[in-house]
Amino acid sequence: MPRSEPIKAVRGVRDLLPSQLPLWRAAEQAGVDVARQFGYEEIITPIVEHAELIERVGEDTDAVSKELYRFTDRGGRNLALRPEATAGVVRAYFEGGLNQGPQPSRLYLFGPMFRYDRPQKGRYRQFYQFNVEAIGSSAAGLDAEVIELAGDWLNEVGLQQLRLELNSIGDGKCRPAYLERLKEYYRPLKTQLGVDSQARLERNPLRLLDSKLPHEQAFKERAPKIVDHLCDECAAHWAAVRRLLDAAGTEYQINPYLVRGLDYYTRTVFEFYPGGATGQQDALASGGRYDGLAEAEGWPSTPGVGFAGGLDRVTDLMAAAGTEVATRPPADVLVLPDGDLAVEAAEVARLLRAVRPVAVDYESKSLAAKMRAANKLGAKWVVLLTPDDAKRHAAQIRDMTTGEQEELAWTELPTRLA
Numbered sequence: 358m359p360r361s362e363p364i365k366a367v368r369g370v371r372d373l374l375p376s377q378l379p380l381w382r383a384a385e386q387a388g389v390d391v392a393r394q395f396g397y398e399e400i401i402t403p404i405v406e407h408a409e410l411i412e413r414v415g416e417d418t419d420a421v422s423k424e425l426y427r428f429t430d431r432g433g434r435n436l437a438l439r440p441e442a443t444a445g446v447v448r449a450y451f452e453g454g455l456n457q458g459p460q461p462s463r464l465y466l467f468g469p470m471f472r473y474d475r476p477q478k479g480r481y482r483q484f485y486q487f488n489v490e491a492i493g494s495s496a497a498g499l500d501a502e503v504i505e506l507a508g509d510w511l512n513e514v515g516l517q518q519l520r521l522e523l524n525s526i527g528d529g530k531c532r533p534a535y536l537e538r539l540k541e542y543y544r545p546l547k548t549q550l551g552v553d554s555q556a557r558l559e560r561n562p563l564r565l566l567d568s569k570l571p572h573e574q575a576f577k578e579r580a581p582k583i584v585d586h587l588c589d590e591c592a593a594h595w596a597a598v599r600r601l602l603d604a605a606g607t608e609y610q611i612n613p614y615l616v617r618g619l620d621y622y623t624r625t626v627f628e629f630y631p632g633g634a635t636g637q638q639d640a641l642a643s644g645g646r647y648d649g650l651a652e653a654e655g656w657p658s659t660p661g662v663g664f665a666g667g668l669d670r671v672t673d674l675m676a677a678a679g680t681e682v683a684t685r686p687p688a689d690v691l692v693l694p695d696g697d698l699a700v701e702a703a704e705v706a707r708l709l710r711a712v713r714p715v716a717v718d719y720e721s722k723s724l725a726a727k728m729r730a731a732n733k734l735g736a737k738w739v740v741l742l743t744p745d746d747a748k749r750h751a752a753q754i755r756d757m758t759t760g761e762q763e764e765l766a767w768t769e770l771p772t773r774l775a
């Protein structure tokens with residue numbers, strides 16, 4: 358009978374192997390450290406949500422309209438794998454009663470997100486984000502705070518050369534009038550626009566500004582800029598955020614084409630790019646204010662601001678920059694029984710685990726083969742156990758760096774290797 362083909366990983370997803378994880382964990386740990394320094398607490402929300410939660414808040418984004426992992430569960434519920442975390446975090450903020458606690462709620466989250474994107478280098482269907490959200494306040498200080506936090510995180514993982522792009526997209530008060538101006542400007546150009554842009558002209562004109570079509574770039578340059586049409590409150594907020602960034606010595610570029618095509622996004626939007634990268638390069642972290650999101654989800658109107666950083670891309674860049682992270686062998690000690698001594702070897706290992714990570718070689722190989730395996734593993738010590746040693750509850754301990762060997766009683770081992 359022919360052997361069936363081995364079943365491989367799903368297209369667009371990947372394994373993170375032990376050799377990749379030290380760098381990965383370093384990036385996460387830096388996020389945890391920085392978030393805690395700013396007084397943020399961890400939250401974990403499910404990767405499955407009601408599809409409606411995701412759809413209601415993201416209908417006109419690619420992540421939702423084209424890329425949503427949607428399915429019906431066995432109970433007939435219409436569910437989705439989250440394409441981003443903010444919708445779920447805001448839901449949890451209300452459901453978990455965080456809205457009753459001290460405000461704002463400062464939260465961070467690590468976890469996988471899912472988008473049915475075209476897989477390519479740095480772009481996966483299951484990817485991981487570091488999310489930071491400050492919910493329950495509209496203070497400009499928090500916009501600047503999450504920007505600073507994002508920048509500190511990227512610096513902390515060794516990415517020093519960054520470009521920060523910043524814009525304000527107003528709010529429900531000033532944006533409608535601006536959008537009218539934008540439509541008026543674009544209408545005479547309609548026949549010269551691409552198909553997607555033509556469709557966006559009436560439905561979601563803000564997205565005309567993030568068009569990547571080369572021939573539309575000149576149109577964008579002459580288009581009215583939203584920062585010139587902010588209401589007094591939004592203009593004051595925009596000035597306050599910039600003042601705070603200036604005071605912190607944070608450099609940024611105002612990018613009038615940096616937009617979010619959803620109504621609940623308000624005021625500040627920002628993106629961090631690797632330094633030097635231009636054009637269609639993917640952002641390392643992006644975020645902004647979403648004062649209309651809670652209401653869009655059906656909760657009381659509540660402001661919030663945050664960002665999402667991409668761990669896949671950040672760790673790719675760390676690796677490319679040759680970032681060194683301390684790695685340890687999986688076990689410091691390898692117990693090598695010479696013969697049928699599994700019970701005794703397990704007992705010695707158990708004693709030693711009080712002080713060190715310990716592995717046991719249970720294979721029935723020659724002692725020489727086991728020593729070669731120990732070398733490969735990189736264990737610092739090998740504890741050799743012969744039938745004669747085992748009877749006397751003794752063992753030979755070998756320092757793999759110096760080659761020195763001595764005999765010890767089992768009970769002496771933990772103190773010797775502590």
Ligand code: AMP
Nearest residue numbers: 479480481484640641642643665667669
């Ligand atoms: P977004 O939620 O689209 O603003 O993305 C936030 C961050 O997540 C981006 O800056 C990327 O670093 C990362 N990201 C988004 N989509 C993907 C993907 N398909 N694969 C890997 N990382 C992604």
